[in-house]
Amino acid sequence: FTQRTTLFLVLLWCPHWILAQPPETKGWFFLSHTQTVTKKVAILFDAQVRSADQLRYVNTLLLRSGVAYNLNKKHSVALGYAYKGDWERQEDGVDRQIENRIYEQYLFESTIGKSEVTARFRFEQRFVKEDVHYLFSERARAFLALQIPVIANNDFSKGMYVNQPV
Helix, strand or coil, X not given: CCHHHHXXXXXXXXXXXXXXXXXXXXXXXXXXXXXXXXXXXXXEEEEEEEECHHHCCEEEEEEEEEEEEEXXXXXXXXXXXXXXXXXXXXXXXXXXXXXEEEEEEEEEEEEECCEEEEEEEEEEEEEEEECCEEEEEEEEEEEEEEEEEEEECCCCCCEEEEEEEC
16 A cells, blocks of 8 residues: 555545544543464453543443464454443442353454455354343354554554554
8 A cells, every 4th residue: 555545545434433423532441462372272361441421430341251263374263251341320329230241253364465454253142130130142243444554664563553443
């Protein structure tokens, strides 16, 4: 990609960013780590903390872990567990919602020129606590992202990039 093409793509997505955001001020912290065990096996972990509107308090905690098996350099599958806790302050106390998830995941990673493409497909079994019972549901999710280097060295180990989920 040339710098003009990169700038064009960034400007193309700007209206999407502006129109897609509600007029709220929320915080979101995301930490992701992959620990390679062998050439084929890796341990996955991510943590997310989100705040309520106006950054008043933390209202969501998501902890996700899993074991991934690399089929080859571009394809991997994973099996994992996630805990999600939500709480909202109400006039009469705090409304809590606890969710436990088991998930299966397929990940495809590739490059187009110097840009990186990621496609992730995840199937979740969800157990949401309602009073003393758990409600069961299933959900399929898809994620597609393009990471475009704006300013980077030749091997793209240092620099600045645009990462745009599609």
